[in-house]
Amino acid sequence: MDSAARILIERQDTHLDSLSARLREDRVRSVIEPMLAGQTLGDLPRDDQRFVIDLGLVRWTDEGGLEVANPIYREVIVRELAQGPRASLPKLRATWLDPRGRLDPEALSDPFLAFWRQHGDALRRSAPYHEVAAQLVLMAFLHRVVNGGGSIEREYAIGRGRMDLCLRLGDVTLAMELKVWGNGRPGPLPDGLAQLDGYLDGLGLPPGGS
Numbered sequence: 001m002d003s004a005a006r007i008l009i010e011r012q013d014t015h016l017d018s019l020s021a022r023l024r025e026d027r028v029r030s031v032i033e034p035m036l037a038g039q040t041l042g043d044l045p046r047d048d049q050r051f052v053i054d055l056g057l058v059r060w061t062d063e064g065g066l067e068v069a070n071p072i073y074r075e076v077i078v079r080e081l082a083q084g085p086r087a088s089l090p091k092l093r094a095t096w097l098d099p100r101g102r103l104d105p106e107a108l109s110d111p112f113l114a115f116w117r118q119h120g121d122a123l124r125r126s127a128p129y130h131e132v133a134a135q136l137v138l139m140a141f142l143h144r145v146v147n148g149g150g151s152i153e154r155e156y157a158i159g160r161g162r163m164d165l166c167l168r169l170g171d172v173t174l175a176m177e178l179k180v181w182g183n184g185r186p187g188p189l190p191d192g193l194a195q196l197d198g199y200l201d202g203l204g205l206p207p208g209g210s
Contacts, residue, residue, distance in 0.1 A: 031048060037163075081128055085124075086143055094147075102172065103172040112141055115141060135178045151167075151168045152167050
Protein backbone atom coordinates (compact mmCIF):
# COMPACT_ATOMS: atom_id res chain seq x y z
CA MET A 1 0.00 0.00 0.00
CA ASP A 2 2.81 2.42 0.89
CA SER A 3 4.52 1.72 -2.45
CA ALA A 4 1.28 2.25 -4.37
CA ALA A 5 0.69 5.55 -2.58
CA ARG A 6 4.21 6.79 -3.40
CA ILE A 7 3.74 5.87 -7.09
CA LEU A 8 0.46 7.84 -7.26
CA ILE A 9 2.03 10.84 -5.55
CA GLU A 10 5.12 10.89 -7.77
CA ARG A 11 2.99 10.43 -10.91
CA GLN A 12 1.11 13.64 -10.07
CA ASP A 13 -2.14 12.61 -11.75
CA THR A 14 -4.34 15.52 -12.81
CA HIS A 15 -6.69 15.46 -9.81
CA LEU A 16 -3.72 15.39 -7.42
CA ASP A 17 -1.80 18.02 -9.34
CA SER A 18 -4.80 20.38 -9.31
CA LEU A 19 -4.68 20.42 -5.50
CA SER A 20 -2.01 23.11 -5.61
CA ALA A 21 -4.50 25.75 -6.77
CA ARG A 22 -7.26 24.50 -4.46
CA LEU A 23 -5.00 24.66 -1.39
CA ARG A 24 -4.45 28.36 -1.95
CA GLU A 25 -8.16 29.19 -1.92
CA ASP A 26 -9.15 31.07 1.24
CA ARG A 27 -11.93 28.64 2.16
CA VAL A 28 -9.59 25.66 1.91
CA ARG A 29 -6.76 27.42 3.70
CA SER A 30 -9.08 28.35 6.62
CA VAL A 31 -9.55 24.61 7.30
CA ILE A 32 -6.23 23.05 6.30
CA GLU A 33 -3.84 25.58 7.88
CA PRO A 34 -5.04 25.16 11.48
CA MET A 35 -5.14 21.38 10.99
CA LEU A 36 -1.47 21.43 9.98
CA ALA A 37 -0.61 23.68 12.92
CA GLY A 38 -2.42 21.41 15.38
CA GLN A 39 -4.80 24.22 16.28
CA THR A 40 -8.56 24.13 16.76
CA LEU A 41 -10.66 25.38 13.87
CA GLY A 42 -12.22 28.10 16.02
CA ASP A 43 -15.19 30.08 14.75
CA LEU A 44 -15.02 28.67 11.23
CA PRO A 45 -18.04 29.21 8.96
CA ARG A 46 -19.92 25.99 8.30
CA ASP A 47 -19.89 26.79 4.59
CA ASP A 48 -16.07 26.64 4.60
CA GLN A 49 -16.13 23.27 6.37
CA ARG A 50 -18.75 21.92 3.98
CA PHE A 51 -16.81 23.21 0.94
CA VAL A 52 -13.60 21.39 1.92
CA ILE A 53 -15.54 18.22 2.81
CA ASP A 54 -17.31 18.32 -0.57
CA LEU A 55 -13.92 18.60 -2.27
CA GLY A 56 -13.02 15.30 -0.61
CA LEU A 57 -10.00 16.75 1.20
CA VAL A 58 -11.31 16.16 4.73
CA ARG A 59 -13.96 14.02 6.36
CA TRP A 60 -15.78 13.69 9.67
CA THR A 61 -14.34 11.18 12.13
CA ASP A 62 -16.49 8.87 14.23
CA GLU A 63 -15.73 11.14 17.19
CA GLY A 64 -17.20 14.16 15.37
CA GLY A 65 -13.96 15.94 14.40
CA LEU A 66 -12.38 16.63 11.03
CA GLU A 67 -9.40 14.77 9.58
CA VAL A 68 -7.63 14.67 6.22
CA ALA A 69 -9.61 12.26 4.07
CA ASN A 70 -6.93 9.64 3.34
CA PRO A 71 -3.18 8.91 3.67
CA ILE A 72 -2.45 10.03 0.10
CA TYR A 73 -3.92 13.47 0.71
CA ARG A 74 -1.98 13.70 4.00
CA GLU A 75 1.18 13.38 1.93
CA VAL A 76 0.13 15.38 -1.13
CA ILE A 77 -1.13 18.40 0.83
CA VAL A 78 2.20 18.92 2.58
CA ARG A 79 4.23 18.18 -0.55
CA GLU A 80 2.33 20.81 -2.50
CA LEU A 81 2.60 23.42 0.24
CA ALA A 82 6.31 22.73 0.72
CA GLN A 83 7.06 22.78 -3.02
CA GLY A 84 8.36 26.37 -3.00
CA PRO A 85 10.77 25.81 -0.11
CA ARG A 86 11.82 22.43 -1.58
CA ALA A 87 12.63 23.96 -4.95
CA SER A 88 14.57 26.76 -3.26
CA LEU A 89 16.77 24.54 -1.13
CA PRO A 90 20.47 24.84 -1.94
CA LYS A 91 22.59 21.76 -2.53
CA LEU A 92 23.15 20.06 0.82
CA ARG A 93 25.94 17.70 1.82
CA ALA A 94 24.59 14.59 3.51
CA THR A 95 26.55 15.11 6.73
CA TRP A 96 23.78 13.26 8.60
CA LEU A 97 24.97 9.91 7.20
CA ASP A 98 27.66 7.88 8.94
CA PRO A 99 30.54 6.27 6.97
CA ARG A 100 28.33 3.24 6.24
CA GLY A 101 25.63 5.48 4.72
CA ARG A 102 23.29 4.97 7.69
CA LEU A 103 21.27 7.87 9.11
CA ASP A 104 22.78 9.26 12.31
CA PRO A 105 19.90 11.07 14.11
CA GLU A 106 22.33 12.88 16.39
CA ALA A 107 24.00 14.44 13.34
CA LEU A 108 20.76 15.69 11.80
CA SER A 109 20.05 18.78 13.91
CA ASP A 110 23.29 20.71 13.30
CA PRO A 111 23.03 20.83 9.48
CA PHE A 112 19.36 21.83 9.72
CA LEU A 113 20.10 24.63 12.19
CA ALA A 114 22.97 25.90 10.01
CA PHE A 115 20.70 25.78 6.96
CA TRP A 116 17.87 27.54 8.87
CA ARG A 117 20.11 30.38 10.05
CA GLN A 118 21.25 31.03 6.49
CA HIS A 119 18.07 30.43 4.48
CA GLY A 120 15.15 29.99 6.91
CA ASP A 121 13.68 33.50 6.83
CA ALA A 122 13.63 33.72 3.04
CA LEU A 123 12.15 30.26 2.64
CA ARG A 124 9.59 30.89 5.37
CA ARG A 125 8.36 33.96 3.49
CA SER A 126 7.92 31.83 0.35
CA ALA A 127 5.67 29.30 2.11
CA PRO A 128 1.96 29.82 1.29
CA TYR A 129 0.63 29.04 4.80
CA HIS A 130 2.32 31.47 7.19
CA GLU A 131 1.11 29.79 10.40
CA VAL A 132 2.98 26.60 9.48
CA ALA A 133 5.80 28.11 7.40
CA ALA A 134 8.52 26.89 9.75
CA GLN A 135 7.11 23.34 9.68
CA LEU A 136 6.94 23.39 5.88
CA VAL A 137 10.59 24.46 5.64
CA LEU A 138 11.63 21.65 7.99
CA MET A 139 9.68 19.11 5.96
CA ALA A 140 11.27 20.38 2.74
CA PHE A 141 14.65 19.78 4.40
CA LEU A 142 13.64 16.29 5.55
CA HIS A 143 12.56 15.37 2.02
CA ARG A 144 16.14 16.07 0.97
CA VAL A 145 17.34 13.83 3.79
CA VAL A 146 15.27 10.83 2.69
CA ASN A 147 15.93 11.71 -0.99
CA GLY A 148 13.73 8.97 -2.42
CA GLY A 149 15.35 6.26 -0.29
CA GLY A 150 13.11 6.56 2.74
CA SER A 151 9.72 7.89 3.79
CA ILE A 152 8.10 10.56 5.95
CA GLU A 153 4.78 9.78 7.61
CA ARG A 154 2.68 12.59 9.05
CA GLU A 155 -0.16 12.79 11.54
CA TYR A 156 -2.10 16.04 11.78
CA ALA A 157 -2.88 16.38 15.49
CA ILE A 158 -5.75 18.86 15.20
CA GLY A 159 -6.40 20.79 18.40
CA ARG A 160 -3.29 19.37 20.09
CA GLY A 161 -0.80 22.06 19.11
CA ARG A 162 1.55 19.85 17.14
CA MET A 163 2.26 17.75 14.07
CA ASP A 164 3.70 14.24 14.41
CA LEU A 165 6.38 13.10 11.96
CA CYS A 166 7.96 9.70 11.50
CA LEU A 167 11.05 9.60 9.28
CA ARG A 168 12.20 6.17 8.11
CA LEU A 169 15.51 5.70 6.30
CA GLY A 170 17.01 2.25 6.02
CA ASP A 171 16.74 0.57 9.41
CA VAL A 172 16.48 3.87 11.31
CA THR A 173 13.13 5.25 12.50
CA LEU A 174 13.08 8.78 13.87
CA ALA A 175 9.96 10.27 15.48
CA MET A 176 9.48 14.03 15.81
CA GLU A 177 6.94 16.43 17.31
CA LEU A 178 6.75 19.77 15.50
CA LYS A 179 5.74 22.61 17.82
CA VAL A 180 6.25 26.35 17.50
CA TRP A 181 6.95 28.92 20.19
CA GLY A 182 4.24 31.61 20.32
CA ASN A 183 4.44 35.10 21.77
CA GLY A 184 2.84 35.26 25.20
CA ARG A 185 2.48 31.49 25.44
CA PRO A 186 4.48 29.06 27.62
CA GLY A 187 7.41 27.29 25.99
CA PRO A 188 6.24 24.06 24.30
CA LEU A 189 9.18 21.86 25.40
CA PRO A 190 7.66 20.14 28.49
CA ASP A 191 4.40 19.27 26.74
CA GLY A 192 6.32 18.35 23.60
CA LEU A 193 8.50 15.81 25.41
CA ALA A 194 5.45 14.14 26.97
CA GLN A 195 3.65 14.09 23.61
CA LEU A 196 6.76 12.67 21.94
CA ASP A 197 6.87 9.78 24.42
CA GLY A 198 3.23 9.02 23.60
CA TYR A 199 3.96 9.12 19.87
CA LEU A 200 6.99 6.83 20.30
CA ASP A 201 4.85 4.39 22.26
CA GLY A 202 2.33 4.35 19.39
CA LEU A 203 5.14 3.53 16.97
CA GLY A 204 6.42 0.73 19.21
CA LEU A 205 9.63 2.61 20.01
CA PRO A 206 11.14 3.13 23.47
CA PRO A 207 10.71 6.55 25.13
CA GLY A 208 13.36 8.93 23.85
CA GLY A 209 14.52 6.32 21.34
CA SER A 210 14.65 6.19 17.55
